[in-house]
Amino acid sequence: MSNQLPVEYVEAESVDAVLELLAGDSETRIVAGGYSLVPRLKDGIETPDRLVDISGIDALRGISRQDGGTRIGALTTHDRIAASATVRDHARALAEATDSVGDYQAKHQGTIGGNLVVADPKYDAPAAVLALGGTIVVRGPNGRRRIGAEEWFCGPDETAIEPDELLTEIAIPDGARSGYIRTSEYSGYAIVSVAARLETDGGLVESARVAVNGAKPYPIRLPRVEETLAGGTLDDERRARAADAALRDVDPGMLVANEVADGRHRLGLVRSYCQQALERASVSPAVDS
Structure with a gap:
């Protein structure tokens, strides 16, 4: 006989209804597509008293242009983002990241x-959103809160959202070239992925944002890579130098290591994919706001 207690299941019809439920004393978790939460429920990582299904809230879906950037609703699926001409034109790394999701149902x-x-x-998606300088928008009891991607990813299994808040949308700014590269395991999940965003003027790189997922237990930027790129031309030699700098950005003692890939292998992938992501970004079109 199972000792697991029954979990209350609620279908919410509005964001306000969700916030009311999150404000209670119960351990409440949000479920939409289910492909992030359900495996954690099965593994016992999450043990909520209540599940709130938000999949019926149409206001949380969609892709639009807003304030010189691209707005994507929280319930927008990966395939919709990957197929969107708006995202591909203005946030190419995110289109490529969502197109890379290996599991058809996910x-x-x-x-x-x-x-x-x-x-x-x-x-x-996390590495792409971080490299693109995305902003995550949440709603809670005190209204809307906008959180930059640097502040959003706090540590292993930890983001900046509070228990009584709901992620409602993300916003990606315009005006840069970007690209995304990853390698996958047998299940289709990424082992290591790298996203790059380049602000260029003529042949020079004015600024760069490069982020990696799968090296540490949460996405991180690569500051030495970015410094190597800034102010120079993006030729083969500089891309190679920047990729070498990635080896100094990742602490070997903090590398993810499991049955899929050990730390040494992941570090080699970071270097290789950093160079490839920069090459992809350098040939992608830059679109004005």
Whole structure:
């Protein structure tokens, strides 16, 4: 006989209804596509008293242009993002990241919001959102809160959202070239992924943002890589130098190591994919706001 207590299941019809439920004393978790939360429920990582299904809230879906950037609702699925001309034109690294999701059902039912709340090192979107300088928008009892990607990813299995808040959308700024590269394991999940965003003027790199997922237990930027790129031309030699700098950005003692890939292998992938992501970003079109 199972000792597991029954879990209350509620279908919410609005964001306000969700916030009311989150404000209670129960251990409440949000479920939408289910591909981030359900495995954690099965493994006993999450043991909520209540599940609130938000999949029926249409206001949390969609892709639009807003304030010189691209707005993506939290319930928008990976396949919708990957197929969006708006995202591909203005946030190419995110389009490529969501297109890389290997599991068919996860790609077509999993949502960008669930992906970012859990921020698993096997996921694709976190590195792209971090490299693109995205902003995550949440709603809670005190209204809306905008959180930059640097502040959003706090540590292993930890993001900046509070228990009484709901992720409602993400916003990606315009005006840069970007690209995304990953390698996958047999299940289709990423082993290591690298996303790059380049602000260029003529042949010079004015600024760069480069992020990696799968090296540490949460996505991180690569500051030495970015410093190597800034102010120079993006030729083969500089891309190679920047990729070498990635080896100094990642602490070997903090590398993810498991049955899929050990730390040494992951570090080699970081270097290789950093160079490839920069090459992909350098040939992608830059779109004005």
